[in-house]
Amino acid sequence: MSTAKVTYIGGLRTNNEHLKSGATYTTDAPVDNHGLGQAFSPTDTMATALANCMLTTMAVKCEPKGMILEGSWAEVTKVMSDAPRRIAQIIVVLHLSESHDAQSRGLLERIAVQCPVGLSIHPEVQITTSFLYDVQAG
Numbered sequence: 001m002s003t004a005k006v007t008y009i010g011g012l013r014t015n016n017e018h019l020k021s022g023a024t025y026t027t028d029a030p031v032d033n034h035g036l037g038q039a040f041s042p043t044d045t046m047a048t049a050l051a052n053c054m055l056t057t058m059a060v061k062c063e064p065k066g067m068i069l070e071g072s073w074a075e076v077t078k079v080m081s082d083a084p085r086r087i088a089q090i091i092v093v094l095h096l097s098e099s100h101d102a103q104s105r106g107l108l109e110r111i112a113v114q115c116p117v118g119l120s121i122h123p124e125v126q127i128t129t130s131f132l133y134d135v136q137a138g
Helices: 042-065 102-113 116-120
Strands: 004-010 013-018 024-028 073-082 085-097 126-135
Touching (some): 024 042, 042 073, 042 085, 042 102, 042 116, 085 102, 102 126
Parallel strands (some): 085 126
Antiparallel strands (some): 004 013
């Protein structure tokens, strides 16, 4: 079964439907590439998919061990190159609970950098990941 249906809706925009759930989102070309920049661009979705995967994979592996990830978040920066136009670098800063001890932090960091999306990105794309343990436990 297919995963998604992507429909070009004009104006450099696509509508994306997850076929199993019916969830949707729209993409828009960025302003520097003739779009309006009013939604995630296709390259934005790729860059944010990396952080989504990191957080989800950490939760899958760590929540059964009693490690709390709720409230954790990531800041994503995408850097484009011009020739050829492609993603050159993805910078992810993960903000995680200050309550994690040194052993838990090491586990979280190993899981994050081995997530399936990260392992699927071409090696020429530089991935820079930082971990800040600054989320208040609560």
